[in-house]
Amino acid sequence: MQEYIEFFARHPFLSAIWFVLFFAVIYTIFQSKFSKFTKINAQQLTIKVNREDAVVLDIRAAADFNKGHIAGAINLTPEQAASGHKNLEKNKSKPIIVVCQAGMTATKTANQLVDAGYEQVDVLDGGMNSWSGANLPVAKG
DSSP: HHHHHHHHHHHHHHHHHHHHHHHHHHHHHHHTTOOOOEEOOOOHHHHHHHOOOOOEEEEHHHHHHHHOBOTOOEOHHHHHHHHTTTTHHHTTTTEEEOOSSSHHHHHHHHHHHHHHTTSEEEEEHHHHHHHHHHHHOOOOO
């Protein structure tokens, strides 16, 4: 125990970095365990769309959406999705899968949808990057 105290005293900056990283990992683990939605991979997305008639909500910018998106996806901004856009509202009883570019932005929108009363909300883990990385088809326009 004495060695740890000496190390922390001699290397305060390095020690601070380790503490921040440690608590960031703990925070991330707890956040994922107690999340209101689930993260799914590209294969699971395909199964949900085909078997459960899931709705894919693409929250990327319209220009990115037009360059390539999952077939049948609805393109809304995060603000439109959170405010209950009519295209989304009519699908409230269906599973909703939120997609962004890398899977990070979609989590906030997914939380907002759950808070708005959507019961079956998922996020594509890795976003369109993972979809494209799996060489799955994209629709253009």
